[in-house]
Amino acid sequence: MKKVLITGAAGFLGSHLTDKFLKEGFYVIGMDNFITGDKKNISHLADNPNFEFIEHDVTEYIKIEGDLHYILHFASPASPIDYLKIPIQTLKVGSLGTHNLLGLAKAKNARLLIASTSEVYGDPLVHPQTEEYYGNVNTIGPRGVYDEAKRFQESITMAYHRFHGLETRIVRIFNTYGPRMRLNDGRVIPAFMGQALRGEDLTVFGDGMQTRSFCYVDDQVEGIYKLLFSDYSYPVNIGNPNEITIKDFAEEIIKLTNTEQKIIYKDLPVDDPMQRQPDISLAKKLLGWYPKVEREEGMLKTFNYFKSLSEEELHKSEHKDFSKHIKK
Numbered sequence: 001m002k003k004v005l006i007t008g009a010a011g012f013l014g015s016h017l018t019d020k021f022l023k024e025g026f027y028v029i030g031m032d033n034f035i036t037g038d039k040k041n042i043s044h045l046a047d048n049p050n051f052e053f054i055e056h057d058v059t060e061y062i063k064i065e066g067d068l069h070y071i072l073h074f075a076s077p078a079s080p081i082d083y084l085k086i087p088i089q090t091l092k093v094g095s096l097g098t099h100n101l102l103g104l105a106k107a108k109n110a111r112l113l114i115a116s117t118s119e120v121y122g123d124p125l126v127h128p129q130t131e132e133y134y135g136n137v138n139t140i141g142p143r144g145v146y147d148e149a150k151r152f153q154e155s156i157t158m159a160y161h162r163f164h165g166l167e168t169r170i171v172r173i174f175n176t177y178g179p180r181m182r183l184n185d186g187r188v189i190p191a192f193m194g195q196a197l198r199g200e201d202l203t204v205f206g207d208g209m210q211t212r213s214f215c216y217v218d219d220q221v222e223g224i225y226k227l228l229f230s231d232y233s234y235p236v237n238i239g240n241p242n243e244i245t246i247k248d249f250a251e252e253i254i255k256l257t258n259t260e261q262k263i264i265y266k267d268l269p270v271d272d273p274m275q276r277q278p279d280i281s282l283a284k285k286l287l288g289w290y291p292k293v294e295r296e297e298g299m300l301k302t303f304n305y306f307k308s309l310s311e312e313e314l315h316k317s318e319h320k321d322f323s324k325h326i327k328k
Helices: 012-023 080-085 087-108 146-164 190-199 218-229 246-257 280-287 296-308 313-314
Strands: 002-007 028-030 053-057 070-073 113-117 170-175 202-205 212-215 235-236 243-245 264-267
Touching: 002 012, 002 087, 012 028, 012 218, 053 113, 070 087, 070 218, 080 087, 080 264, 087 218, 113 146, 113 218, 146 170, 170 218, 190 296, 202 246, 212 246, 218 235, 218 280, 218 296, 243 246, 243 296, 246 264, 246 296
Parallel strands: 002 028, 002 070, 028 053, 070 113, 113 170, 170 235, 202 264
Antiparallel strands: 212 243
C-alpha cells in the first residue's frame, strides 16, 4: 500500500483530498495544526485503519517513520480573512514549511506536489491567465504575504527539482468551492451564502464588475490527483474558466437561496484582483482534465451544506479585522 502525507488535511481542500486518496487505496497520513483547519472535516475518518493523523506545525521539523511515497503540501491560510489576520504564519508556512517538506521528500525519495494559487498572478494584466504569465503582484501590499509566500514556494520547489532531481509537481489553484468551506472566511461564496441565510443584504466590494471563475471541489480534487501522477514538473492551472462578475454572481445567490436580500456596495479591498479566469489548455492537453460540474449544480450542493450548519456556526463572525484592509 502506497503511503501519502497530506498537510493541511483538516482544511477544506485537504480533507477532500484525504477522502480521495483513501478511496483510491492509499494509506494517508494527515497533518494539521488547526490554525484554520477544523477537526470536524476529518472526524468521519476516526475509525479508518488506513488513516493516521498527526497534529503538527509544518514550519517545525517534520519526522515521519518508515516509507513515504507522496507528499501533498496544502497547509496554508487561503482566505483574505486568514492571511490578513496571521500574515507572519502565512509567510512561514509557504517558506519554512515548504523547505521542511522538500527536505522530507528528498530524504524519503518521495514525490512532492505543492498547492500554489492563482494569486501568483496578482491583479493580472493578461486575461485569461496562462502558466507562462509572470503576474502583477504588489509585494508590500497586505495581500503580498500570501502572494509572495506562494511565489517563493514555487521557486524553492523548482530549485529542489533542478538541483537535487526531486520529483515535484505544482498546481495553481483557482477559486474552488464546495462543502466544508468555512462560513464567513472572507471568500465570496461562503460570505454571500452566509449573508443570505442570516437574512442580511449581500455585500459586494467595488462596483461588482470584477470577475471570478469558480471550480467545484470534486473537479479540483480530480485535477490535482491527475497532476500528481503526470510526468510534468512545471505549474499547471486547475480551475473552471466559466467567468462571472461578482455582481451577477450575487444575483445568482439571491435567486438560488430564494431570498429577498438586496446588494449593497462597499469600497474595494487593497489589491483585490479585477479579473480571474484560468486558461486550462495545458491541463486539458496534459491531463485530459476539464471541469464537469456546472455552477448551478455545485452551488446547490454547497448551499445545502451551509443550510445544515448550526445556528451558532451560521452567526459566527470572522470579519472583525477586515475593515482596516479596505482601500480608503
